[in-house]
Amino acid sequence: MKYALFDYVTNKGINDFKIWTEKLQKIQRAKLNIRLDMLENKGFDLFPQILTGTDTAGIQKLRVPGKVQLRPMVCKGPINIENEFTLLIGAIEKQDKLQPKKADQIADKRRKDVITDEKRRTKHERIS
Amino acid sequence: MKELVKTLTSEFSDKEYAHAYVDDFSNMFIAAQIKALRDQRGWTQKELAEFSGMKQERVSALEDVNYGAWTAKTLKKLAQAFDLTLKISFEQFSDCIMDMDAISTESLKRVSREENLLQFGQNEIIRDVETPITYHANVVTKRVTPNVINIRDAVTQKASAFTWTDESDTPYLEAIQA
Secondary structure (H helix, E strand, C coil): CCCCEEEECCCCCCCCHHHHCCCCHHHHHHHHHHHHHHHHHCCCCCHHHHHCCCCCCCCCCCCEECCCCCCCECCCCCCCCCCCCEEEEEEEEEEEEEECCCHHHCCCHHHHHHHHCCEEEEEECCCC | HHHHHHHHHHHCCCHHHHHHHHHHHHHHHHHHEEEEEEEEHCCCHHHHHHHHHHHHHHHHHHHHCCCCCCCHHHHHHHHHCCCCCCCCCCCCHHEEEEEHCCCCHHCCCCCCCHHHHHHHHHHHCCCCCCCCHHHHHHEEEEEEEEECCCCCHHHHHCCCHHCCCCCCHHHHHHHHHH
16 A cells, blocks of 8 residues: 655745755765655555654654664545545654654644644755 | 656756665565565564564554665565565666556565465466476477467467478478377
């Protein structure tokens, strides 16, 4: 099953996730992109551990291995739960702690923003 | 997915990026295939661990798409447990792109040795029967009168019924008649 990917945008129309991705090193971007590509094109049935839960219901972290453990926060939908994912905020994990702190809670607030206003997200912008 | 194939073909012009991307895909592929093969056989992780002489925790780690520290020795153990052969080879990047396109739970499944060889043997017998038909059909298509519409029907007829246009066809004609 194919999924559509979206990026959250701020109330000023800024794509936060794109900016976060642009700051990553090339190898990190490659590892992020393979995960996003598989999520988009194959879903998570084939690769179940690609997404894991957080302390916040409805918010999952995309697990990207590497020297720096990338953990962008993701939610299903939230407009169409069945076939969409929205990338809400870029984050990393060090010693089981998220950076930025409470990234999952920030993501949840953003998820609610998108539910309220569909314009608070845009089609995912790939950075390679 | 075709769009992704195009994108990757372009992105992989960067060597560092291409290797990082494909390296992670390889890890994901192996993890997913171990899980798919275990599910196909209806085994638990504990059972696979017993059959391969590992601990269950190790099997769990190997099935995790975020794990990349597997060794050929470990994979050989799993191959033996699944009654499969392990094929390790160097591949071109385009092949990897096509693998990404094709990967699915079904595409990762493999039948074990006995079942596979049984199927393989049967297919070989069928191929042995079909090869002369195909060969004759090619001859018919190329060299026989255009009145023949159904090639398979034509093959079952006596070859002498056709009009041959070239003296050098004689050996083929004799072969078909025989």
